[in-house]
Amino acid sequence: MSAPALDVGAARTALAGACDDVAEAGPADAVDGVVTALVARPASTAEVAEVLRAAAVAGLTVVARGSGTKLTWGRPPERADLVVDLARMARVQDHAAGDLIVDVQAGTPLSAVQEEVASAGQRLALDDPLGGATVGGALATNLSGPRRVAFGTSRDLLIGVTLVRADGVVAKAGGRVVKNVAGYDLGKLIVGSFGTLGVVTEAVFRLHPLPAAHRLVTALFDRPEQAQRQVQGVLSGQVVPAAVEVEQPAEGPGRVSVLLEGIDAGVAGRADTARRLLGAGAEEGDLPAGWGAFPWTPGSGATALKATFALSGLARVLATARSATADAGVTLDLRGSGGAGVLYGALPADTHPVAVGSVVARLRAECTALGGATVVLDAPAEVKAVVDTWGPVPALELMRRVKEQFDPERRLAPGRFVGGI
Amino acid sequence: MSVTHGTESTAGPVLGPVPPEATEATGSSGPDPAAMAAVIEAARAVLPPDSLIEDHIRLRTYECDGLAHYRVTPALVVLPETAEQVAAVVRACSEHGLPFVARGSGTGLSGGALPRADGVLIVTSKMRAIREVRAHDQRAVVEPGVINLDVTRAATPAGYYYAPDPSSQQICSIGGNLAENSGGAHCLKYGFTTNHVVGAQFVTPQGEIVELGGLAPDAPGYDLLGAVVGSEGTLGIATAVTVRLVRLPEDVRTLLAGFRSTDDAGAATSAIIGAGIVPAAIEMMDALAIEAAEAATHCDYPAGAGAVLVVEIDGARAEVEHELAEVERLCRENGAFEMRVATDPAERALIWKGRKSAFAAVGRISPDYIVQDGVIPRTALPEVLRAIAELSSSSGVRVANVFHAGDGNLHPLVLFDDAVEGAGEAAEKVSGAILDLCISHGGSITGEHGVGIDKAAYMPRMFSDDDLDTMQLVRCAFDPDGVANPGKVFPTPRLCGEVPGRRRGAHPLVEAGLAEAF
Numbered sequence: 001m002s003a004p005a006l007d008v009g010a011a012r013t014a015l016a017g018a019c020d021d022v023a024e025a026g027p028a029d030a031v032d033g034v035v036t037a038l039v040a041r042p043a044s045t046a047e048v049a050e051v052l053r054a055a056a057v058a059g060l061t062v063v064a065r066g067s068g069t070k071l072t073w074g075r076p077p078e079r080a081d082l083v084v085d086l087a088r089m090a091r092v093q094d095h096a097a098g099d100l101i102v103d104v105q106a107g108t109p110l111s112a113v114q115e116e117v118a119s120a121g122q123r124l125a126l127d128d129p130l131g132g133a134t135v136g137g138a139l140a141t142n143l144s145g146p147r148r149v150a151f152g153t154s155r156d157l158l159i160g161v162t163l164v165r166a167d168g169v170v171a172k173a174g175g176r177v178v179k180n181v182a183g184y185d186l187g188k189l190i191v192g193s194f195g196t197l198g199v200v201t202e203a204v205f206r207l208h209p210l211p212a213a214h215r216l217v218t219a220l221f222d223r224p225e226q227a228q229r230q231v232q233g234v235l236s237g238q239v240v241p242a243a244v245e246v247e248q249p250a251e252g253p254g255r256v257s258v259l260l261e262g263i264d265a266g267v268a269g270r271a272d273t274a275r276r277l278l279g280a281g282a283e284e285g286d287l288p289a290g291w292g293a294f295p296w297t298p299g300s301g302a303t304a305l306k307a308t309f310a311l312s313g314l315a316r317v318l319a320t321a322r323s324a325t326a327d328a329g330v331t332l333d334l335r336g337s338g339g340a341g342v343l344y345g346a347l348p349a350d351t352h353p354v355a356v357g358s359v360v361a362r363l364r365a366e367c368t369a370l371g372g373a374t375v376v377l378d379a380p381a382e383v384k385a386v387v388d389t390w391g392p393v394p395a396l397e398l399m400r401r402v403k404e405q406f407d408p409e410r411r412l413a414p415g416r417f418v419g420g421i
Numbered sequence: 422m423s424v425t426h427g428t429e430s431t432a433g434p435v436l437g438p439v440p441p442e443a444t445e446a447t448g449s450s451g452p453d454p455a456a457m458a459a460v461i462e463a464a465r466a467v468l469p470p471d472s473l474i475e476d477h478i479r480l481r482t483y484e485c486d487g488l489a490h491y492r493v494t495p496a497l498v499v500l501p502e503t504a505e506q507v508a509a510v511v512r513a514c515s516e517h518g519l520p521f522v523a524r525g526s527g528t529g530l531s532g533g534a535l536p537r538a539d540g541v542l543i544v545t546s547k548m549r550a551i552r553e554v555r556a557h558d559q560r561a562v563v564e565p566g567v568i569n570l571d572v573t574r575a576a577t578p579a580g581y582y583y584a585p586d587p588s589s590q591q592i593c594s595i596g597g598n599l600a601e602n603s604g605g606a607h608c609l610k611y612g613f614t615t616n617h618v619v620g621a622q623f624v625t626p627q628g629e630i631v632e633l634g635g636l637a638p639d640a641p642g643y644d645l646l647g648a649v650v651g652s653e654g655t656l657g658i659a660t661a662v663t664v665r666l667v668r669l670p671e672d673v674r675t676l677l678a679g680f681r682s683t684d685d686a687g688a689a690t691s692a693i694i695g696a697g698i699v700p701a702a703i704e705m706m707d708a709l710a711i712e713a714a715e716a717a718t719h720c721d722y723p724a725g726a727g728a729v730l731v732v733e734i735d736g737a738r739a740e741v742e743h744e745l746a747e748v749e750r751l752c753r754e755n756g757a758f759e760m761r762v763a764t765d766p767a768e769r770a771l772i773w774k775g776r777k778s779a780f781a782a783v784g785r786i787s788p789d790y791i792v793q794d795g796v797i798p799r800t801a802l803p804e805v806l807r808a809i810a811e812l813s814s815s816s817g818v819r820v821a822n823v824f825h826a827g828d829g830n831l832h833p834l835v836l837f838d839d840a841v842e843g844a845g846e847a848a849e850k851v852s853g854a855i856l857d858l859c860i861s862h863g864g865s866i867t868g869e870h871g872v873g874i875d876k877a878a879y880m881p882r883m884f885s886d887d888d889l890d891t892m893q894l895v896r897c898a899f900d901p902d903g904v905a906n907p908g909k910v911f912p913t914p915r916l917c918g919e920v921p922g923r924r925r926g927a928h929p930l931v932e933a934g935l936a937e938a939f
């Protein structure tokens with residue numbers, strides 16, 4: 001499909017009335033290698049709405065951007081005429097400490113949210129495993145980290161959302177109270193939608209108290225079955241872990257680490273129990289730097305995978321990863337929330353795309369058999385060109401119908417999401 | 422069950438005629454005979470004879486759910502046993518343009534399962550198998566008609582339970598829970614149905630069977646399951662549900678604290694949450710609710726209490742002990758004059774008995790009552806409770822409060838005697854004013870009972886036209902013909918047809934043969 005050429009001057013004029021900060025895009029504004037024409041920096045939900053209305057009239061395709069750390073996740077968009085940058089919408093609008101909620105603009109970095117709510121001894125129980133994420137980006141990519149074992153993910157923490165549709169209409173769902181079943185929960189649809197349904201401009205989250213104490217208990221493993229025994233032991237114990245991380249590096253022994261959070265006396269006792277559950281050689285300590293990070297460095301050109309599976313399938317996934325990489329002659333670092341059935345993988349930048357494809361296919365077959373999936377989150381262009389990054393998606397037809405309703409002209413990040421949505 | 426207006430009462434409608442906006446939403450003109458004949462034929466082709474109900478007397482058994490003052494006799498009731506049977510009936514409805522309504526146990530309190538006179542009621546009571554308890558995966562797979570408590574019963578031997586615990590848990594179905602995103606006393610710490618349903622086999626309003634979510638988390642693609650949970654049967658019918666099982670806690674302690682006033686009890690609630698403690702439950706009852714519970718269950722709550730709190734702490738033993746001591750201290754500091762801690766399961770059960778039977782108990786002190794379900798920010802509790810008391814005294818309508826204090830979910834029970842001229846209207850007025858109070862405090866019109874037919878008219882007070890229109894985009898994606906439980910949730914339906922400038926049909930990518938590649 002060849003897109004009609006964009007008249008940048010005309011588009012810019014159309015946007016000028018909508019937002020006072022519109023600039024021509026530079027090379028750094030490209031979206032996963034796709035050149036963009038314009039960048040708008042609206043400062044409010046109303047301004048985002050104006051921008052999207054103007055974009056609709058001018059027929060521009062639109063990609064929303066937070067800090068840009070995960071703009072290469074998913075597939076490259078077919079076109080991205082306009083980047084809507086939310087950097088000017090970075091305010092914590094309200095922290096109602098007594099109600100344990102926070103109301104933030106979508107461009108706010110997660111770290112800034114944490115800083116604000118920590119002043120009242122609270123936290124947003126959402127990890128930022130790569131660092132630098134904004135609220136909007138974290139929602140769009142369904143970002144999560146180790147503490148999902150105890151607190152769930154964005155879908156469990158988001159209680160209200162404001163979004164701007166492709167046609168510029170502003171819609172809210174949910175609200176500011178933790179319990180609320182009035183109307184459809186649009187927040188759920190937005191989480192993990194990769195910017196294809198609307199631009200999130202504001203979000204309300206439930207918060208949790210910061211724990212007074214924490215302890216990390218770690219144990220090494222040589223064989224996948226051993227890791228599974230350790231993880232199952234901890235999960236079936238009553239130690240209420242905040243996180244159960246599993247690492248299987250390309251070489252050397254693997255590691256299971258269990259994070260316990262709470263009050264001093266309680267954490268000490270549970271750490272003891274966790275040590276027993278993990279077996280001989282388990283050690284207690286503090287969180288090392290980089291703990292819980294994804295196994296790749298952003299911008300390194302690594303292929304980044306996400307594998308999900310039923311909890312009891314951990315050993316099979318670890319074993320398949322080992323054999324698939326050995327057969328393909330490549331290396332794979334695996335790390336993630338083994339206690340939640342999620343592992344992230346990284347294949348080095350120089351891995352041949354065909355080898356990536358074969359590892360992904362093997363892992364995907366295993367995870368699918370275990371009720372899950374394997375997705376390529378990020379990869380170099382050569383890999384994305386030959387690998388089915390999203391894989392098969394059940395209920396795809398229904399998803400298309402949802403997209404069709406929200407964005408019938410396919411102007412929001414077209415092609416970035418599953419099935420070419 | 423018809424608890425809302427007079428416990429266990431089998432009396433006729435107590436609030437007079439169904440409001441006019443409701444008649445339109447119930448298809449009272451009856452079915453198109455030819456279409457209904459075609460649907461019956463399709464249903465007969467897939468269902469055994471005793472799974473079809475056409476007899477008028479038997480149809481009337483299904484005329485209402487827990488909100489008993491709305492009554493509509495369905496044109497046809499079917500009791501399928503498999504997803505394929507459900508899909509066949511739904512497909513026939515869709516083809517012939519007849520509405521269908523799903524029904525689980527019929528305990529809903531917002532009229533969500535109110536039938537359509539021109540349509541089919543699809544009842545899941547023959548779909549009651551617990552297919553799998555997978556302790557090592559912390560999951561269970563159950564059919565939609567399975568009773569909530571039975572999931573916990575099946576999982577307990579393995580050391581697990583199903584956390585969402587509506588007070589109706591001995592009778593309500595998992596399918597109904599999914600559709601209502603039901604809550605319960607312990608949702609303060611553990612979250613609601615939406616946090617515990619991880620997968621569903623689902624029949625769309627066009628009769629397709631799709632799998633949403635599954636055993637593993639974070640299925641790629643849109644979180645359609647998240648949209649379906651809480652959609653009150655308007656997006657289709659769940660025919661199997663995969664739920665998360667939670668490990669039983671090492672220790673559980675239940676505290677009963679008596680206060681002079683709801684102000685004091687509210688302040689204690691805020692103090693507990695403010696101290697960084699997340700109890701499994703914090704429930705409050707006011708004097709009138711206590712009086713009713715006492716009369717019904719002899720639960721022996723502190724004499725002379727203007728309010729009681731039931732606080733439950735669970736988790737690892739050391740933490741439970743520590744937090745219990747903190748909670749006791751905070752209750753005392755905020756005016757608790759009597760406290761009791763249950764030390765064994767029997768004592769625990771007694772404390773909960775008063776709370777869990779409160780709705781039914783109120784039915785004994787008042788012939789009729791309306792249950793409201795509004796939510797407010799927890800910090801507004803004292804203020805809103807005072808305002809409710811003022812509403813009550815100025816109108817002369819008694820209001821009993823028994824509710825989930827920890828998450829600000831009120832359940833004011835507005836009492837009246839329908840035999841008294843005008844009493845029903847006066848109660849409705851107070852009830853509506855309470856909802857307005859919740860909205861004006863930034864809250865919600867419903868925390869767990871759903872919008873149904875009962876509160877659809879209130880939706881525009883909480884949401885703008887654009888908000889509602891956007892929600893209905895989801896409806897149009899799932900149910901373009903508007904046959905799935907029409908008339909519920911939204912005050913006005915959206916026409917899903919062609920919108921000028923909107924393209925329908927295949928995506929360009931599909932046409933170009935690209936979309937299937939990735």
Ligand SMILES: Cc1cc2nc3c(=O)[nH]c(=O)nc-3n(C[C@H](O)[C@H](O)[C@H](O)COP(=O)(O)OP(=O)(O)OC[C@H]3O[C@@H](n4cnc5c(N)ncnc54)[C@H](O)[C@@H]3O)c2cc1C
Nearest residue numbers: 525526527528529533588594596597598600604654659869
């Ligand atoms: C005494 C009492 C106490 C209660 N306490 C609570 C409480 O503490 N918390 C709470 O949240 N609720 C409570 N409720 C309300 C009610 O029990 C819940 O809403 C429950 O989830 C309804 O389940 P059900 O099986 O009875 O559903 P029904 O009433 O049969 O149906 C409810 C809705 O679900 C839809 N539905 C049913 N099955 C399916 C399916 N398989 N697929 C799709 N849609 C379906 C129906 O169309 C309807 O819209 C209480 C009710 C009573 C009578």
